[in-house]
Amino acid sequence: MDMPKATNEDKERFRAVVPVHPDVTIKPMFGNLGAFVNGNMFAGLFGPTIGVKLAEADKQELEGTERTVPFGPPERPMGGYTGLPEVWNAEGDGDDARARAWAEKAYAHVSALPPKAPKAAASKAAAPKAVKK
Template identity: 75%
Template sequence: MDMPKASDADKEYFRSVLPDHPEVVIRPMFGNLGAFVNGNMFAGLFGPTIGVKLSAADKELLDSTERTVPFGPAERPMGGYTGLPEVWNGEGEGDGDKARARAWVEKAFEHVAGLPPKTPKAPKAPKAKAAKK
């Protein structure tokens, strides 16, 4: 599975389109970045592509009006996430593209912030060793 790494410029652009909310947590993920609220990822970076988790209605609107792309490895894109148009990745029409990317990332934040917080998984209990005869 091909796992592209985001460049420093990609990471900087990703951070620049994230909402300025204290609840936003950015974490590294396999050489890329993920943006989380309440433990749930609302936006991610995969190489130069920004993926967002939107409500069904917003996803349908974005997919029907823009040239979205799959988000994640080509062999196994991440379900529930939509890749923003690649022309918006910082090399497009400047501030207009950045504003559009920022608006969709904000919609993703609002959608995911309304979901139940992710609860940490309980640690697995150690397996009991089989008794020797």
């Protein structure tokens, strides 16, 4: 599976699109970025494509009115995420208002979900092995 790396320009654009709220965290993910709230990802960057996780009605509206793209690897796109139209990347108007509006909707949707439970820490000490007699 080919994992495209986001350019510095792609990462700057992503950071400009992600809503600024005190509970938002942006983390690196496989050479790309993800935006999280309460431990759940609401927006991600895969190469130049920004993907958002929306409520079903918003997802249908976006996919029904814009030329969205799959988000993630072509052979296995991420379920539940919609890639924002690639033409928005090429417009170069510096505004990104539409992308910000959809990222804000994604934030609102995902911030209403239950927080992701932290992973249990794996014990570093292995359990003692039974001794054969």
